[in-house]
Structure formats: C-alpha cells, structure tokens
Amino acid sequence: MNAPATKHFRTDKFDFWSFFFSGLTGLATLFILGILAAILVNVIYNGWNGLTWHFVSSIPKKDFFDAKTTGVLPMIIGTAFRVIVMTIFVIPVGVITAVYLTEYASNISIITRIIRAAVNNLAGVPSIVFGLFGLGFFINFVGKNMDNLLHNSSAVWGQPALIWASLTLAVMTLPVVIVATEESLKAIPPGLREASLALGATKLETIWRIVLPQALPGIMTGGILAVSRAAGEVAPILFTGVAYFMASLPGRLSDQFMDLGYHVFVLSTQSPNIEQTRPILYATVLVLLILTFALNIVAVIIRARVRKKLRAQS
Amino acid sequence: MEPLKKNNAPLGWMGIHRGHQARPVEWLAEKLIFLVSLSAIAMVLLIFLFVAREALPVFFGETNTALVQQIIPTAELDKHSDAEIQRYLELTPEQFKNMDKETLKTLMDVKIEALNDVPENFRNDPDAHVNTTDWKYLLKAHQWNGYDQPEYIWQPVGQIKKFNIIPLFVGTLKVTLIGLGFAVPLAVGAAIYVSQLARPRIRETVKPMIEMLSGIPSVVVGVFALIVMASVLQKIFGYQTRLNAFVAGIALGFAVIPVIFSIAEDALTSVPRAYTQAALALGASRWQTSWQIVLPAALPGVFAAAVLGFGRAIGETMIVLMVCSASVMSWNVFDSARSITTTIAAEMAEAVNGGPHYRILFMLGALLFAATFVSNMIGDFVIHRFKNKLEGKR
Amino acid sequence: MAELFMPKLNVPEGKNSEHTALIEFADLSLYYGASKALKNISLTLGEKVVTAFIGPSGCGKSTLLRCLNRMNDLIDNVRIEGACKIGGHDIYAKDVDVIELRKRVGMVFQKSNPFPKSIYENVAYGLRLHGVKNKSELDGIVEKSLRSSALWEEVKDRLHTSALGLSGGQQQRLCIARAIAIKPEIILMDEPASALDPIATARIEDLILDLKKEFTIVIVTHNMQQAARISDQTAFFYIGELVEFGATSKIFTNPSQKRTEDYVSGRFG
Ligand SMILES: Nc1ncnc2c1ncn2[C@@H]1O[C@H](COP(=O)(O)OP(=O)(O)OP(=O)(O)O)[C@@H](O)[C@H]1O
Ligand SMILES: [Mg+2]
Numbered sequence: 010m011n012a013p014a015t016k017h018f019r020t021d022k023f024d025f026w027s028f029f030f031s032g033l034t035g036l037a038t039l040f041i042l043g044i045l046a047a048i049l050v051n052v053i054y055n056g057w058n059g060l061t062w063h064f065v066s067s068i069p070k071k072d073f074f075d076a077k078t079t080g081v082l083p084m085i086i087g088t089a090f091r092v093i094v095m096t097i098f099v100i101p102v103g104v105i106t107a108v109y110l111t112e113y114a115s116n117i118s119i120i121t122r123i124i125r126a127a128v129n130n131l132a133g134v135p136s137i138v139f140g141l142f143g144l145g146f147f148i149n150f151v152g153k154n155m156d157n158l159l160h161n162s163s164a165v166w167g168q169p170a171l172i173w174a175s176l177t178l179a180v181m182t183l184p185v186v187i188v189a190t191e192e193s194l195k196a197i198p199p200g201l202r203e204a205s206l207a208l209g210a211t212k213l214e215t216i217w218r219i220v221l222p223q224a225l226p227g228i229m230t231g232g233i234l235a236v237s238r239a240a241g242e243v244a245p246i247l248f249t250g251v252a253y254f255m256a257s258l259p260g261r262l263s264d265q266f267m268d269l270g271y272h273v274f275v276l277s278t279q280s281p282n283i284e285q286t287r288p289i290l291y292a293t294v295l296v297l298l299i300l301t302f303a304l305n306i307v308a309v310i311i312r313a314r315v316r317k318k319l320r321a322q323s
Numbered sequence: 324m325e326p327l328k329k330n331n332a333p334l335g336w337m338g339i340h341r342g343h344q345a346r347p348v349e350w351l352a353e354k355l356i357f358l359v360s361l362s363a364i365a366m367v368l369l370i371f372l373f374v375a376r377e378a379l380p381v382f383f384g385e386t387n388t389a390l391v392q393q394i395i396p397t398a399e400l401d402k403h404s405d406a407e408i409q410r411y412l413e414l415t416p417e418q419f420k421n422m423d424k425e426t427l428k429t430l431m432d433v434k435i436e437a438l439n440d441v442p443e444n445f446r447n448d449p450d451a452h453v454n455t456t457d458w459k460y461l462l463k464a465h466q467w468n469g470y471d472q473p474e475y476i477w478q479p480v481g482q483i484k485k486f487n488i489i490p491l492f493v494g495t496l497k498v499t500l501i502g503l504g505f506a507v508p509l510a511v512g513a514a515i516y517v518s519q520l521a522r523p524r525i526r527e528t529v530k531p532m533i534e535m536l537s538g539i540p541s542v543v544v545g546v547f548a549l550i551v552m553a554s555v556l557q558k559i560f561g562y563q564t565r566l567n568a569f570v571a572g573i574a575l576g577f578a579v580i581p582v583i584f585s586i587a588e589d590a591l592t593s594v595p596r597a598y599t600q601a602a603l604a605l606g607a608s609r610w611q612t613s614w615q616i617v618l619p620a621a622l623p624g625v626f627a628a629a630v631l632g633f634g635r636a637i638g639e640t641m642i643v644l645m646v647c648s649a650s651v652m653s654w655n656v657f658d659s660a661r662s663i664t665t666t667i668a669a670e671m672a673e674a675v676n677g678g679p680h681y682r683i684l685f686m687l688g689a690l691l692f693a694a695t696f697v698s699n700m701i702g703d704f705v706i707h708r709f710k711n712k713l714e715g716k717r
Numbered sequence: 718m719a720e721l722f723m724p725k726l727n728v729p730e731g732k733n734s735e736h737t738a739l740i741e742f743a744d745l746s747l748y749y750g751a752s753k754a755l756k757n758i759s760l761t762l763g764e765k766v767v768t769a770f771i772g773p774s775g776c777g778k779s780t781l782l783r784c785l786n787r788m789n790d791l792i793d794n795v796r797i798e799g800a801c802k803i804g805g806h807d808i809y810a811k812d813v814d815v816i817e818l819r820k821r822v823g824m825v826f827q828k829s830n831p832f833p834k835s836i837y838e839n840v841a842y843g844l845r846l847h848g849v850k851n852k853s854e855l856d857g858i859v860e861k862s863l864r865s866s867a868l869w870e871e872v873k874d875r876l877h878t879s880a881l882g883l884s885g886g887q888q889q890r891l892c893i894a895r896a897i898a899i900k901p902e903i904i905l906m907d908e909p910a911s912a913l914d915p916i917a918t919a920r921i922e923d924l925i926l927d928l929k930k931e932f933t934i935v936i937v938t939h940n941m942q943q944a945a946r947i948s949d950q951t952a953f954f955y956i957g958e959l960v961e962f963g964a965t966s967k968i969f970t971n972p973s974q975k976r977t978e979d980y981v982s983g984r985f986g
Binding site: 024026027030031033034035036037038040041042044045047048051052101102105106108109110113114123124126127128129130131132133134135136137138139140141142144145146149150180183184187211212213237238240241242243244247248270271273274277278287290291294297298301302305306309310313 | 515531547550
C-alpha cells in the first residue's frame with residue numbers, strides 16, 4: 010500500500026516475522042512464475058528445431074509418427090475451422106446476453122439473477138461434461154432427428170462432425186464472451202447513453218450506434234479469449250468430431266477433422282517409439298502454444314486497458 | 324437563425340401522443356434480446372437434461388449385463404407385460420414405443436442367439452448370472468469368482484464387466500486433493516503478496532502473468548508433466564511407479580492455481596482500505612495488518628476460491644488422462660489412479676452407443692456435473708455474501 | 718388546438734407578461750424509492766423565456782428538470798404524483814411516446830458528453846436518428862447549428878476530427894449544437910457552465926441569450942450572477958420544495974421570502 014507511515018515502520022528495525030511473511034508469500038509468487046517459465050522454456054527449447062516450414066505446411070501420410078514426413082497442416086486447419094464456426098455462434102449470443110444484462114435487465118429482478126447464476130454455472134461445468142452433452146444432445150438428438158427428417162439413408166448429421174464440435178465449444182465459451190462484453194459495457198460512461206436518449210434516440214438505437222461501437226474492444230477481447238480457450242480444449246471434442254486420422258482436409262460442416270490439441274495427446278500417449286516422437290511432439294505443442302498464447306496475450310493486454318479505464322472512472 | 328422544418332408542427336404538442344406501442348421493431352427487438360439472453364439458462368438445463376437422459380436407465384435399473392438370463396421364447400411375446408419385454412431387451416421406453424411386433428420379435432431372436440452363444444465355462448460362473456449394473460455392484464465391494472475377498476473393481480472390458488465406481492471416486496478425490504493441497508497454499512500466498520505487499524508496478528506485471536498460466540492448454544501441461552515433471556519428481560521422492568496420482572495431482576495444481584489466485588486476489592483487494600489504514604495508524608506493520616486484519620476479513624472469499632478451485636480440479640480431464648490412468652483401488656498417492664473424467668474420456672469411444680457401459684459413463688458425467696454444480700453454487704453464494712457484507716460495512 | 722389549453726401567464730411585473738405559458742407543473746411530487754425528493758411543486762413557465770432554477774445542492778433542481786424530458790424514467794424505483802404538462806398535454810399520460818417527447822425537449826448536461834465520434838457526426842447524430850439522410854441537408858443543418866452555438870469559426874476546418882479533441886468549453890458548445898440541431902422547442906440545461914472557466918462561461922451565456930429568441934430554456938445554475946444575467950424568471954428551491962418563483966429582477970432585488978433573500982445574498986447554501 011502507499012501510506013508513507015508504512016515505510017517508516019518497515020525500515021525502523023529488522024522485524025523477523027515481517028521478513029518471514031513477505032518472504033514466504035513472495036516465494037509462492039516466484040514459484041508460480043517459475044512454473045510458467047519452466048513450461049514455456051521447456052516447450053520452446055525442445056520444440057524450436059522441429060518448427061520448420063515443412064512441418065507446418067505438410068499433410069502427413071497415415072504414419073504421422075515419422076519425424077521426416079509428418080506435418081501439422083490438417084490439424085492447424087481443423088482447429089482453425091472449428092474455432093471459426095464456434096465464433097459465429099457464440100459471439101452474437103454472448104453479446105446479446107451481455108447487452109440484456111447491462112442495458113435492459115434490472116439487477117433486482119429474479120430472472121436476471123437466474124441468468125447470472127446460469128452463466129456462472131456454465132463457466133464451471135467440466136469440459137468433459139460438455140463433450141457428453143455434445144454427444145447426447147447434438148449428435149444423438151439433434152443430428153439423428155435431422156437425418157430422420159432429411160431421410161438420409163446413412164448417418165450424415167447423426168455422427169461426430171465439425172459442426173457439433175463447434176457448437177459444443179460455443180456453449181462452453183458462452184460465459185467467456187458474456188463476462189468480457191459485460192465488463193466493457195459497464196466501462197462506458199452512462200453520460201453517453203443519456204446524451205443519446207435525450208436526443209430522442211430509442212434504447213435500441215442508443216445501443217446500436219453508441220454503446221456497441223464503444224464496447225468493441227471488450228467484445229473483441231471476449232472473442233479472442235473464447236477462441237484461445239477453445240483452441241486448446243480437447244475434452245469437449247473427443248466424442249463430438251475429432252478424428253485420429255483423416256486423409257483429406259475438412260471441407261464440410263458434417264466432416265470430421267484432425268485437431269492440434271488432440272494430436273498432441275495422440276503423439277504423447279500412443280507413440281510406438283517415444284524417443285523418436287519427442288521432437289515432433291514438442292514442435293506440435295509449440296505450434297499449439299503459439300496459437301493459443303499469442304491470442305491470450307493480446308486479450309490480457311486489451312483487458313488490462315479496459316480495466317484501467319474502468320478504475321479511472323469509478 | 325432560420326427556423327428549421329418541423330415534421331409535426333401543425334399538430335403542436337399533440338404529436339407526443341403517439342402511444343408507446345408506436346415502435347413495433349423496437350418492441351420486437353427487445354423481446355428477442357430477452358429471449359436470446361435466456362440461452363444461458365436453456366443450456367444449463369439442456370446439459371442436465373441430456374446427460375441425465377442418457378444415464379437414466381442406470382438409475383432405474385433398466386440395464387442388464389447378466390450373461391446368463393432366463394430366455395423368453397419369441398412365441399411367448401404376448402404372455403409377458405410390456406415392461407418386462409422392454410427390460411429384457413434393454414430398450415428405453417421411447418425406443419420400445421416406436422417398435423412394431425416384428426422388430427421386437429427379431430430383437431428377441433437375436434437376444435436368444437446371444438444368450439445361447441455364452442461359452443459353456445461361463446454358465447457355471449456365478450458372476451455370469453448377476454446384473455453388474457445393479458446399484459449393489461456399482462457401489463459395494465463384491466467377491467468375484469476367483470478372488471479371495473470382496474473387492475472394488477472397475478473393469479468394463481472382458482466377458483464379465485465390472486462397473487464398481489468407488490475406485491474412480493477414490494482416484495478422483497486423490498488426484499483432486501493433491502492438486503488442491505499443492506495449489507491452495509501457493510495461490511493464496513501469491514494472492515496475499517500481490518494484493519497486499521507488492522509494489523503497484525510488480526502487481527501490474529505479476530497479475531497478468533499468472534492469468535496467462537490459465538491460458539496454457541491442459542494438453543500442454545499434460546505433456547510437461549508426462550515428460551519433465553514425472554522424471555524430476557521421481558528423482559526427488561524416489562518412488563516406484565513413474566506415472567502416478569502424485570504427478571497428476573501436482574500437474575492438476577498448475578491448472579487450478581490461476582483460478583484460485585484470481586478469486587482470492589479479488590477478495591483480498593476488496594477489503595476496504597479503511598480497515599488497513601486504521602491498523603497501520605495504530606502502529607501495526609504491513610504483514611501484521613495482512614495477517615491479522617485483511618486475511619480474516621477476506622477469509623470467506625479465500626474459502627470460495629478454494630471451493631471453485633475444487634470444482635475446476637475435479638472436472639479437469641486431459642492432464643490426468645495423459646499422466647496416469649490405471650484404475651486401482653488405493654489411497655496411496657504414489658499409486659496410479661483413474662479419475663471420473665479420465666474414465667469417460669478414455670472409454671466412451673469403445674462403449675457401445677446405448678449399451679450399459681455407455682450409460683454408466685453418462686451417469687458418471689451426470690454425477691460430475693452435479694458435483695461441480697454444487698461446488699459452484701457454494702462458491703458463488705459465499706462470494707456474494709462476502710461482497711454484500713463488505714459493502715454493507717463500508 | 719393546443720392553444721385552448723394555454724392560459725395567459727400571470728406574471729406580476731415587467732417584461733414577460735406577454736408570454737404564453739408552455740410548461741406547467743401541477744402539484745408534482747417525486748419519490749426515489751421511499752424518499753420524497755420533490756414536494757408538491759406547482760409552477761408555470763412561459764414560452765421563449767429563460768427560467769433559472771436555483772437552490773442549494775440536493776434540493777431537487779436536476780430532478781425537476783429531468784421530469785421535463787422524462788429522463789427520470791431511466792432510474793429504477795422512481796414514482797411520480799401530480800402532473801407535468803407541456804403545451805397543455807400531460808407528458809406522463811399513458812399514450813405519450815417518450816422518444817417523441819425527447820425530440821422536442823432537448824437537454825444539455827453538466828458534464829459535457831460528446832460522443833466519441835467526429836464533430837460533424839456528433840451534430841448529425843440526432844438528425845440521422847430522425848431520418849434526415851440527404852447529405853446537403855445534413856451539411857446545412859450541421860453548419861447552422863454550429864454557427865448558432867458560436868462554434869463554427871473554431872471548428873469549420875476540422876469537422877471530421879474527433880470531438881474529444883476539443884476543449885471543455887468547446888465540447889459543451891458542441892453539446893448545445895447537437896441539442897439544437899434537431900430543433901427542439903424546449904432546451905433543458907443542467908449547470909451547463911459549471912465545469913468551465915470564466916471566458917468559456919461568458920460565451921455560453923451569450924449563446925443562451927441568443928437562443929432565447931428561438932427556444933424555451935430552463936437552466937439550473939449555482940451561479941447567482943449567471944442566473945441574474947441570463948434568466949427572465951427564477952425559481953428558488955429548498956429541500957424539494959418550491960420556495961419562491963417570479964421575475965428574476967424581483968427575486969434578486971426584492972424577494973418576498975426570507976430564505977430566498979438569505980440564499981441569493983450568499984448567506985447560506
Ligand atoms: N438516482 C437517485 N436515487 C436516489 N436518490 C436520488 C437520485 N438522484 C438524486 N437523488 C436524491 O434526490 C435529491 C435531489 O437530487 P438532485 O440531483 O435533483 O439535486 P440538485 O438540486 O440537482 O443538486 P445539485 O445542485 O448538487 O446538482 C437529493 O437528495 C439526492 O440525494
Ligand atoms: Mg443537479
């Protein structure tokens with residue numbers, strides 16, 4: 010804290026307990042940062058050499074454990090594809106929910122509280138349960154019924170597919186988008202809304218022309234966070250669309266796909282020769298980390314700015 | 324200034340009487356926004372509904388894995404009640420409803436064939452006569468044929484499938500508690516340091532960095548634990564099995580540290596300045612203030628952080644899946660362990676869609692969902708009360 | 718038609734006697750939850766007159782002002798009793814469209830709040846809302862509004878730069894331009910000059926005297942000299958009650974209430 014008096018007490022005389030306490034908590038902090046550093050350094054150090062243009066741009070044959078010919082292009086494309094489709098669903102729903110919660114709902118109403126509780130809960134549901142949900146709802150219920158309606162002779166929608174993986178991830182990341190958007194909506198000065206309303210704008214016009222443009226950085230943060238979270242998740246897609254191996258790139262929403270995170274899992278647990286697979290494993294991890302982490306850092310920076318702005322106003 | 328044209332000048336102030344239903348688009352949009360915002364509620368309900376739906380037959384005892392069953396001859400279809408036939412064929416009520424007589428008869432023929440196919444040596448095995456998805460076998464220890472004492476066994480493959488879920492519970496708890504035991508002290512310590520003792524500059528850099536840790540995908544943490552940590556820890560502690568619950572727990576700790584840290588940090592910072600200023604004015608040192616004033620005041624928040632961390636840890640899948648997976652019934656931390664999440668992830672692919680194994684995996688998912696639901700509720704409730712109390716006092 | 722409802726205003730003396738009444742509060746009370754912020758206010762304000770609301774902080778001036786464009790509707794838990802009429806029409810009647818009302822009753826806030834858009838877009842915002850699409854028409858009105866808020870000369874070369882780059886006084890004049898662009902009949906001003914330096918304040922005051930020819934203006938101010946300089950009529954409030962209302966010259970030179978005299982002479986408040 011900042012009172013000058015505190016400094017006085019600290020430098021007055023050597024206080025063992027003070028030293029011990031600060032030291033212990035400081036060490037805990039350092040230890041956590043150490044873990045972060047250890048993971049990053051380990052991955053970069055071991056993965057750097059394997060990260061060649063050939064590696065990220067080639068499509069592996071059936072044996073992707075062979076370090077010479079393997080590549081991760083289908084996995085990168087699969088991951089990107091499923092995340093983009095997810096974004097198309099989750100951003101509108103998340104933003105509209107956040108708009109309802111901050112602009113329309115009264116904080117004391119029961120329904121608002123239930124929505125908030127549901128959002129909180131959704132954020133805490135284990136990712137594997139989302140996977141089960143995707144299988145039970147999207148594939149076995151929605152998909153099978155679609156097949157029946159369309160009179161497909163064999164299962165087209167009633168089986169794991171990219172669209173179901175994306176929708177499952179959209180449900181999972183909904184709270185991320187809602188929370189980030191809400192945060193940025195709250196950071197907009199109420200005076201702007203009042204000015205617009207006083208000019209005879211309707212609430213909707215005010216939201217559309219004044220509030221949402223202002224909230225754009227926050228919405229983007231939410232989107233980026235959702236994307237980076239979803240890109241690294243494996244559990245929800247295990248039963249909803251990921252494939253161990255696909256000879257061709259995914260082109261349709263009903264296709265299955267290969268995935269970076271799942272590929273990391275496969276390489277690290279199902280390799281016939283662990284020592285030989287290690288370089289490509291680390292290179293794959295590095296690609297995954299670069300994708301998710303770069304996005305995350307951008308989001309953290311934008312969010313820190315939004316928060317600072319928020320604090321400056323209050 | 325030239326007077327501007329006015330749209331409804333002739334009406335004068337009459338023009339304001341347009342009625343509040345004058346804007347149908349606005350009205351419609353408002354309703355739509357409200358409806359969309361209900362989707363979060365809908366999703367929670369749907370998750371519960373559809374996970375539970377697939378698990379329901381287990382709860383109602385409609386699954387049957389007994390290899391040797393009383394055969395119902397196809398001709399006697401009409402002599403038995405619908406419920407009996409439905410259970411015999413292991414159908415859900417809706418599946419049963421949608422089937423005509425012919426289909427049922429075919430299914431009964433298939434069933435008879437399957438029952439007749441059971442190898443001779445199993446006919447005398449007492450285990451082949453029991454329905455292992457009965458709650459008795461799911462929860463209680465059972466002395467299986469060939470074992471010399473009752474045991475808890477999860478072994479969903481082979482002729483006689485054993486579905487005792489207790490080893491999975493033990494495995495989950497073991498890994499989760501190790502993870503929390505590792506993560507809570509570290510995360511809370513760091514939260515105290517960052518919120519109370521660190522200079523603002525350090526705080527501004529450390530906080531986002533710890534948040535970054537939560538951005539590392541769990542498969543990446545899994546790889547790190549599998550390759551690096553497992554060896555390092557084995558060297559330090561010198562235990563037998565290289566991959567065990569201990570390694571998984573510590574790795575799990577990495578994943579929950581950011582969760583616990585940010586909630587605890589938030590709780591600690593929201594303790595009003597007035598408290599600390601008063602203590603400092605009385606001559607307490609900074610650590611005394613943190614230890615004796617701030618931490619007790621923020622304790623509910625810190626507790627909530629741990630509870631929410633528990634919810635996160637119990638649901639983590641990939642780390643545990645990669646680091647250890649054998650299901651053994653043992654409380655020893657250096658033995659392997661298989662958690663509920665791992666079991667679902669590893670076995671769903673080989674479970675027959677709609678079969679008993681599939682249903683039990685869904686039931687495990689439903690239990691997991693319930694557990695995290697409860698821990699989230701408790702955590703949120705405590706935080707909510709904590710914040711309200713602070714605001715009331717301020 | 719509306720004229721039927723407009724009685725001649727009974728102003729005791731001087732220059733305003735020829736003005737017709739436009740705004741009428743009839744026994745108006747307002748509650749924030751359980752607390753009564755306005756107590757049985759009855760007051761009639763003339764058309765094309767500048768009326769000043771004065772009184773100590775927290776007495777309800779802003780609250781009363783915001784009744785006129787129903788900005789109080791935005792606050793949860795607000796309840797209103799009595800009537801508030803404009804041009805003889807009760808603006809709290811069931812069939813009143815608030816949006817239409819706010820088009821006709823513009824408002825300038827204490828803290829200038831330009832939109833984070835260009836200067837041009839700030840002024841054009843209200844026009845676009847109300848359906849003006851023609852580019853040349855927009856240009857014309859924007860220029861006129863900026864001229865009549867005495868800002869045109871200063872900003873004509875940077876119309877398309879951000880409004881947030883203007884000084885505080887310029888921002889406030891931009892807000893006035895934005896309000897008058899949509900041709901309201903009444904302009905409400907809540908301490909429009911309280912955050913400005915004396916020179917910027919003087920410009921705003923000149924502007925108000927100018928706008929008076931076109932608009933009916935109600936202004937809240939804490940500055941007694943300002944009220945005396947620009948207003949024709951003054952209402953003095955004290956803890957939610959209307960203490961005295963009359964021609965500004967009378968309120969400042971010969972108030973009939975002791976409390977008013979104490980306040981305007983600076984003895985309390
Ligand atoms: N949103 C609100 N909720 C509850 N009470 C309010 C609210 N806004 C104002 N009040 C109360 O109503 C009373 C009148 O407030 P108002 O803002 O109208 O005063 P004012 O005369 O404009 O004061 P000032 O000169 O400081 O602007 C005050 O006691 C205030 O506390
Ligand atoms: Mg005020």
